[in-house]
Amino acid sequence: MTEVVAAPRANAGTRAWLRDNGVYAAIVVLVAYNLIFTENFATMANLSTQLVQVAPVLIVALGMALVIGTEGVDLSVGSVMAIAAAILPLYLGYGVLPAVLLALVAGGLCGALNGTLVAVVGIQPIVATLALLVGGRGLALVFADGQMTVIQNDSLLGLGTGELLGLPVIVWLAAALAALVWLLVRYTTFGRQLVAIGGNRSASALAGLPVRRVLMTTYVISGVLAAVAGIVATARLTASDPSAIGNLYELSAITAVVVGGTPLSGGRVRILGTVAGAVLMQMITATLIKHNLPDSTAQMVQAAIIVLAVYLQRSRAGGGQ
């Protein structure tokens, strides 16, 4: 993904602004549009439905943003969600806490596997995580014996249906995780090392940064967050369905990150943008559906928005800097 430096453009300023703030502007426009033209948009019920739908994608996208910040990508997140979902019902008999913990540990182990392949063995992130994407879902189905299991544990189901201060627990959880990851990127040594490694890996290594450890930690975080999303999705679905949970989530997560203004070339992580990206994509789908436009149109519009987002980012290497 090397970029040839293009001649500076006259409209570079506009473009840079669009690149950094376009996602927020788009949300404002969509909200305004919906307030005027969509019935029942500004109701609490609609708002919380939309936010609940965003939550699992957002949780996965947070980890993805970190990985993409290191100039990597984690394609395995959807399968890791399925693994976490498959593990839950196996251990719910011992109580909800051990089951959730085991699911998180499994997610962490998946991340550690990705991290090892990327950081130690030196495989390209796309292929390393592709292996787990392919193998992980199979593994999840083997764990679950190919079956869907209905969850009957009340405290786990409470995660899916519970509310706190008028908003669903899931939404609070996603918001808290987003805040946590934002703090991690902005205020910790780890966050700075991560961005530095994404910007220039060999220079970081020469500067004595613990490249392998940071990369490993990043993939582990992504795996654990994917497991959280898998647990959340299971709680919402009230069933563990390893063949369906997390399908194509890697694409939604990457889309949220890219639309949010984090460049695929690494060296920059925008957590707030990622949150906005996830919200924007959900709002677009919801708006189209509310206006009776079919799924097919929604997908084509999403495709166009992804291309537009990367097109705007392209100018970063050209005019911006």
Place this chain on the structure above:
Amino acid sequence: MTTTQQPTTLDPDESVSSNTMTRAERLAGLVQRRGSIVVLALVVLIASVSFDAFPTIDNAQNIAIQSSFLAIVALGMTFVIISGGIDLSVGSVYALGGVLAAYGIQFGSLVGLLLPLVVCGAIGLLNGVLVAYGRLAPFIVTLATLLGARGLLLAITDEGSTTRLMDREDWLTQLGQGTFLGLGIPVWITIGLFAVGVVVLQRTRFGHSTLAIGGSREAAALMGLPVARNTMLLYVGSGMLAGLAGALAAAYSASGVTIVGEGLELDAIAAVVIGGTLLTGGAGTVGGTLAGVLLLRVIQNVINQVGTLSSHYQSVVSGAFLAVVVAVQSYLSRAHLRGGKR
């Protein structure tokens, strides 16, 4: 199949080192390029000894026809990956190709064959223009067309609720279902396309340019190669091949099924990588890809033969296999690099 070397020496040291390669380095290179064929032979040998139902003509025909559709997709992917790119849209384009064939056949067999080629080629063109002239990352461009092509498919099938059937008497349907000398016609088409692929990669300016672009895009541009045009054509080819594979698969099942092809891009990438083509671009073989496809399908077949194993193990084995292959590749290429510096 013969190996393909970089046609032009970009690194002045390379010509020196290639003449003075040690035996270990040559071995490493050989494993990299031919490893998949050796492993395929081993797996086939072990399976033939272990399972009575494996080494039968019926089963071989079965594996051949199942491999053919993926192989055609993987052929286009091989060229794209050799150039340093990636095409994630092929799964959706494959499904779209099948639906378009079933849709077009009502206007005549030729329309049924050409429509998928033209539309899927156009999607490839869109990918190619955005990647080659727009300088956008192939990963994200083709991710967008993955969504877009699926949307288009839904739009022409009443949101996926209509599955059009193809007349079994039609010659286009026969292109999928017919057999010649005991092998399905899609298998012959695959063999023909791979033969063309080998020649294009090794004997034509286009193939050599593709290798050079994958080696170093900047160097290729400085040498005056038509980098953008060449890159664009690669994506057009990948789209058309995926569309053709989808059309043949639809003909094989005599219906334009809307839910096929999800995750096919991953199988294709896996086959290409297992076949020894480097994801970083600049090196790869068409024959290796064929071996990679066959390996994936033989593993699938063997797991089905072991009655007690759940079919879910298939993807576990494929995934593990992919990880091992790339780990070995990475180790070998590092050994190669170390050798070059001596």
